Amino acid sequence: MTLLAREEHKREFAAAVGDVDAILTPTAQTAAIPIRARGPVGTSAHFTRPGNYSRTLRPRVPSGFSTEGLPLSLQILCHAGEEATALRIGWAYEAGHQLEGAQTSGA
Amino acid sequence: MRISTYGVLPLSSTLDTPGPLARSVEDAALIYRALSGPDPRDPQTFAWDAGGSAATLRRGVEGLRLAILPDAERIGVEKEVLAAYDAAVNALARLGARIVRVEFPRRLSDYAGATGVIIGAEGYRFVGHLVDDDTLPTDPHVRPRIQLDEASRRATTL
Numbered sequence A: 001m002t003l004l005a006r007e008e009h010k011r012e013f014a015a016a017v018g019d020v021d022a023i024l025t026p027t028a029q030t031a032a033i034p035i036r037a038r039g040p041v042g043t044s045a046h047f048t049r050p051g052n053y054s055r056t057l058r059p060r061v062p063s064g065f066s067t068e069g070l071p072l073s074l075q076i077l078c079h080a081g082e083e084a085t086a087l088r089i090g091w092a093y094e095a096g097h098q099l100e101g102a103q104t105s106g107a
Numbered sequence B: 001m002r003i004s005t006y007g008v009l010p011l012s013s014t015l016d017t018p019g020p021l022a023r024s025v026e027d028a029a030l031i032y033r034a035l036s037g038p039d040p041r042d043p044q045t046f047a048w049d050a051g052g053s054a055a056t057l058r059r060g061v062e063g064l065r066l067a068i069l070p071d072a073e074r075i076g077v078e079k080e081v082l083a084a085y086d087a088a089v090n091a092l093a094r095l096g097a098r099i100v101r102v103e104f105p106r107r108l109s110d111y112a113g114a115t116g117v118i119i120g121a122e123g124y125r126f127v128g129h130l131v132d133d134d135t136l137p138t139d140p141h142v143r144p145r146i147q148l149d150e151a152s153r154r155a156t157t158l
Helices: A002-016 A049-054 A083-106 B025-035 B043-047 B079-094 B108-131 B143-144 B152-157
Strands: A023-024 A062-063 A071-077 B065-068 B100-101
Touching: A002 A049, A002 B108, A023 A083, A023 B079, A049 A071, A049 B108, A062 A083, A062 B079, A071 A083, A071 B108, A083 B079, A083 B108, B065 B079, B079 B100, B108 B143
Parallel strands: A023 B065, B065 B100
Antiparallel strands: A023 A071, A062 A071
16 A cells, blocks of 8 residues: 555645755754664655655765764756756766865865 | 566665666766666556656756645654755745745655555565565564564455
């Protein structure tokens, strides 16, 4: 039943976002949490599990650091079979991001 | 799902999806291309064309329509995570992407929850004997994720 529902969910989601090339989300709701602080339900998987559900490649690209110095990242969700588009978006962001970093450090 | 799962330690046979971890998107794309493709030992790979990402990788985002999180999905996200996210969205907009709003048919937590049920039911077949053995030092948070009740497992496998 769950697997049948999954196919229906995938169709329903694809129809709702059919006219976009990708969806941008944070990779997780928080920066990395200490192992001791994690709970029984993996809230760190809130944004990544939906992509896993559709079994599509979802690039995640570093997007900065928390005030504690922990890495943050951007997740790029694409349509099934459109991994090339997701990688293209990730490449453009990474290239643009590095450029901005270089400008900042040069100022 | 273009990368063969042959030789990958299984957890969930309908979710396991290998992929590269790399220092740059370009490296990830190269490794992804090298790893993907048909493998007779994992027939699911025949359902997809090889992931030819090299030709389009550097084409930029000009004109692409990129959706942002609906407001309801921003709730529960740490402030500085949202700040970094919004900055990334703005960077892509400056690079020429069209940022658009969409509504999801369900909450993302619904998909995350369903994924958890599938992982539990399918994972139990592979590692159930390990999590059921109280003498083994299994993570106390992992154990209940795999030990779904019998009804959940049956509902998933039907």
